[in-house]
Each structure stands twice: as C-alpha cells, then as structure tokens.
Amino acid sequence: xxxxxxxxxxxxxxxxxxxxxxxxxxxxxxxxxxxxxxxxxxxxxxxxxxxxxxxxxxxxxxxxxxxxxxxxxxx
Numbered sequence: 001x002x003x004x005x006x007x008x009x010x011x012x013x014x015x016x017x018x019x020x021x022x023x024x025x026x027x028x029x030x031x032x033x034x035x036x037x038x039x040x041x042x043x044x045x046x047x048x049x050x051x052x053x054x055x056x057x058x059x060x061x062x063x064x065x066x067x068x069x070x071x072x073x074x075x
Contacts, residue, residue: 002072004028006050009074013048014040021071023050028072029065050074 009028012021020032020040031037031047040047045054055062 001070003075004072005075009050010048013046014038016048020047022047023052023074024055024062024065025052026074027065027070028074029068030071031068034068 009021009023011017012019014020014032014037018032019030020034020037021028021030022045023029034042036042037047045051058064
C-alpha cells in the first residue's frame, strides 16, 4: 500500500485538492464519495487529518471505515 506524509494527507481536505481523505490508526481512507463529508467537513471534524484520537467522541465505532476504500498508510 502506498505511504503518505501528514503534509500530503492535509492537502486532501476537499478544498486544497478535491479528494477527501482521513487517517485512522495509520490507514488513510478515501471519503470523497461520502455525502456526510461534503466540502471536507463532517460536523466538527475536518478532512486531511488523522482522526484516531477523535473517534472516541463519535456516535459510531471504527466499523464506519469498512464502508470506504483504504488507499494508503500514514508515515
């Protein structure tokens, strides 16, 4: 699987680049097609970031990432 830096991830925020990516536990997921992440924002969360520490506040579990394509690893 391809690796990406935090800086490369940060650009995939739905604004600087059209892709909407987030990382969770070192894996990067493409959320571009998610209707809940339009414009790179989902409630108070922003795309282009590692959301590992933020998931504890979410009303869902990490199983939500099973719906999306894992496209890389965060280095």
